[in-house]
Ligand SMILES: Nc1ncnc2c1ncn2[C@@H]1O[C@H](COP(=O)(O)OP(=O)(O)OP(=O)(O)O)[C@@H](O)[C@H]1O
């Protein structure tokens with residue numbers, strides 16, 4: 001695309017023939033009537049190529065309106081009536097700077113245009129209205145450029161948020177895979193043991209079945225019967241010696257427990273992402289916290305004991321997967337703030353008088369100085385080493401809570417710990433339009 005050339009002062013220049021200072025007022029008045037000067041508010045008075053001033057249509061009119069004005073003053077030289085301090089703009093001046101200067105110095109009502117000079121020499125006249133129109137055009141162009149920049153900024157922000165979501169999804173999946181792997185390991189070894197048990201007991205079963213066939217067979221000799229009896233007795237003895245019978249029941253109990261743990265994780269993962277449910281829901285935040293704690297267990301369990309003090313909560317209308325993400329971000333930060341092993345306390349309660357639910361997540365980690373605390377919701381602010389934190393966790397959380405018309409506050413003391421206090425209204429209808437997710441749901445309800 002060809003670049004659009006910026007308009008310059010020279011483009012505004014009108015080649016108006018200047019008048020000499022000695023020209024008579026009556027002759028100047030006639031000039032104003034000529035077609036060439038029709039649009040001009042004033043004419044330049046120039047001597048030896050240098051502008052001396054301007055005489056305006058308005059000034060002439062005032063002279064002629066006086067009693068016998070034309071007769072008395074018409075023959076006098078124009079220099080006696082001109083404005084000798086006119087607006088002057090250099091031909092090479094920047095249009096925006098010139099326009100700002102003219103706007104600042106022009107006298108209202110506007111009765112004069114401005115002289116355009118080049119190194120002090122008269123080059124032509126410029127109309128104030130053209131300059132202001134040009135500025136308007138520039139401002140509109142700049143507005144469009146700003147709108148384009150804003151759109152592309154929004155697109156790249158959305159892209160960043162998406163990549164952040166993918167990164168945290170990756171971390172979460174890795175954590176969950178790790179959690180599933182432990183019970184899966186012992187379920188597998190239990191099943192292998194059970195297979196050995198089955199193969200051992202099946203030998204005893206075959207020996208017993210052979211003995212029974214032999215006993216039922218009228219033609220079987222005593223030797224044959226005692227042979228089968230011996231084998232069955234040996235096989236049965238070996239099974240009971242191996243302790244299989246005592247072990248098999250707890251083995252299956254363990255296996256079932258492992259399978260329950262796996263299915264628990266899968267249910268929580270499903271609740272967490274709420275992939276199988278409407279995006280906006282009436283959610284019990286205690287369950288959301290449990291989901292986030294289960295999903296983050298891999299990280300949290302090595303860093304802190306978690307104490308949950310849940311109140312009786314009314315359901316909260318929210319995008320569950322977003323709120324779960326907020327809880328996970330704050331819990332992850334809490335665990336990361338603890339150096340060795342500490343405590344994370346999660347408290348919930350209903351604020352009946354305001355129809356809100358309050359969630360407090362407190363840790364006894366490193367805490368933050370005021371300078372850090374003031375910036376934690378800024379996008380990309382992180383105190384973690386390069387590669388460890390993107391600094392987007394809390395800024396995303398803040399946006400989510402804001403879109404839900406809630407609040408998020410933090411109290412922190414260096415060396416003592418940090419507490420995040422979240423409040424969410426139970427109902428969202430009034431602000432549905434603010435949140436694309438909530439708006440979508442409101443639209444589908446309508
Ligand atoms: N519980 C906390 N205790 C101490 N500092 C905290 C706590 N929570 C957040 N912070 C501070 O706030 C900063 C920003 O947190 P945020 O979650 O936005 O980004 P991050 O944890 O650094 O990176 P990311 O979450 O993207 O991995 C952190 O780097 C940390 O300095």
Ligand SMILES: [Mg+2]
Nearest residue numbers: 329333393394
């Ligand atoms: Mg974080």
